Amino acid sequence: MAGPQSVDRALALLDAVADAPGPLSAKALARRAGCSLSTVYHLLGPLTARGYLIRGPEGYAPGPRVPSLHRSFQRHMGAGTAVTALLRHVRRITGAEAYFTAYRGGRITVVDTTAPLTDTHHPFVPGIETRAHATAHGKALLAPLSRSARRRYLADHGMARLTERTITDEERFEAELAGVRARGVAVSVGEADPAYTCLAVPLSGRPDRALSVSLPVEDFRRRRGEVGSLLASAAAVFPAASE
Structure with a gap:
């Protein structure tokens, strides 16, 4: 063969x-x-x-070849020591798991995270993100794209209904992304997983890279403003040139 x-x-x-x-x-x-x-x-x-x-x-x-491929992938996606330090910093100041996500070649990928590898129940793991329409990091990365680029992305990946909160209508999704552009912060409350909320912001100078956190929905309701401010502050000072 x-x-x-x-x-x-x-x-x-x-x-x-x-x-x-x-x-x-x-x-x-x-x-x-x-x-x-x-x-x-x-x-x-x-x-x-x-x-x-x-x-x-x-x-x-x-x-044993797999870990080296993963490290090479992270390096090519800009997840160097600065990103590792940033994720740890965000985890420390927010108490929530942090993620580095990228848009490249028509795909959105969770590149790195502070979530333990042993946490098999965690809803957001490194790899291709197939639920971008329902996640904060997906919204943060799709919002800066042109309408035609978003349409191509949604045509390729779909808008599956994952929970009762998932947005599956394109026009409603466009309105959601307009809000993301206006606020500078994307939020997904139980849209990808009913038990989790995620918040995301683009990295300074890199609209194709996003920093996000996830936390239980109940924690989010109590700490939304605090966590959002901490996340935005951390992303704003990230040295884009270091990538």
Whole structure:
């Protein structure tokens, strides 16, 4: 097997292993990829040899090459030591988990966060953000775009209803983003997850980068003004040139 199909299937295997809660056997991977066991073994060989996967007694898991790819991705997205320090600072002064998010190539990605890797129940994790219309960081990054660019983004990614608060109408969403541009702060109250609220602001001089925090809805209702002010102040002094 050669050509794009083999590449697509190899990537499908990587996705399956990455999304699984634990190691997967070759048979399980064959079922998920919809191909023969011999094809799976043919692809697992080079993926394991290059360190993208490791094989253990219970099956295949992400390999040692993965962390270096993640670090490289963060570096290319501008998440250097200044961003790490900024996130820690925001976490310390607000008591809420902090996030660095970017818009690039028609996609919105959560690049880095202070949320522990072991917190599997946390609703916002590093990776492609598929719920940008329902998150504060998504609103903060979509607001500065042209109307046509936003329409392309929403056409590509959709506006799924995630909770009863999710905005799924394009005109209503446009009105929401007009408010974001006027206030300089984006807010999502239970739109992506009913238990969480997030606030976001663009980084100083970088409308394609956003700083955000998330906290339980009840905490937000008590601390909205305080947290919003602290977040805006932290983003305003971030040295854009350091990226």
